[in-house]
Amino acid sequence: MKDRLTYWRPLMMNELVAFCEGRLAEAERWALESIETMPGRATTWRAIKVRDDAEDHLGGWMLCSTNGIAHVLGAGSYDDDGKPLGFDRGTVEHIAANDPASVLRDIETDRKLIARYKAAVKSHEEALKALQDARKAGAEPGELGVAGEDLAAAHARASAYLTVLEDRAARFFDHPDYQPHWRQP
Incomplete structure (x- = not known):
């Protein structure tokens, strides 16, 4: 029987992260350029x-x-x-x-989301490794409770951040690099 963990949704989506980071860099550049062209370099x-x-x-x-x-x-x-x-x-x-100030605040928020997503994926990878190490050391299924619970919690956290990141990326659906499979139903 296959381990149920093999059926979980893949968590790290490097292409999605790179796509979002690219769009944020573009938006930041445009916001900063608009500040330069606005009389008095106004941001609000x-x-x-x-x-x-x-x-x-x-x-x-x-x-x-x-x-x-x-x-x-x-x-x-x-x-x-x-x-x-x-x-x-x-x-x-x-x-x-x-205005540029609002756009820059949104960019900062999205970058925090990406950082939290990456941290959650790393936490999931560490919890998975701990569980695998415990299995290799001969731990019985009943003895894996805490490690399994840690893995489930880490997976849920990373999956939740991924869903939000996919939803945030959907605003760029008309960009040529946007992938339709990133859009959640």
Whole structure:
């Protein structure tokens, strides 16, 4: 009879980890580049309504950094009738909610998740080795209780982190390197 451990889901998915780390590096680069191009090198943005009676009214909403420098979206853009284009509140609020500071915080969180996943996989490998060593030393099945429980707990932890990592990776499903089998049903 085969050991039930051979049927457990594989835990270390190097390709998934490399894929996620690559997307995080891209997002970090883009966030840092956007800071460089934003007036005043602002990292946190908010949406503000342009006064309708302003002489330089460009229509709609604009971004304003926390350092008070405004960045007008759509400046210099006009519709077919020659009216200045502005952006609706939802668009500007969405852009402001995804400012560089927010993106960098998300990246930090995802990197912590990856680190925890790697640590859980390592813990699982160590628990598996301890169980295998106990078996090789002649331990009877009834004597393997603690080692088996440690392995089961380590496997559950690593499997849970893997599921979350797969779910987080799914936001990049349209990237050419994304693998469909990473997506959980």
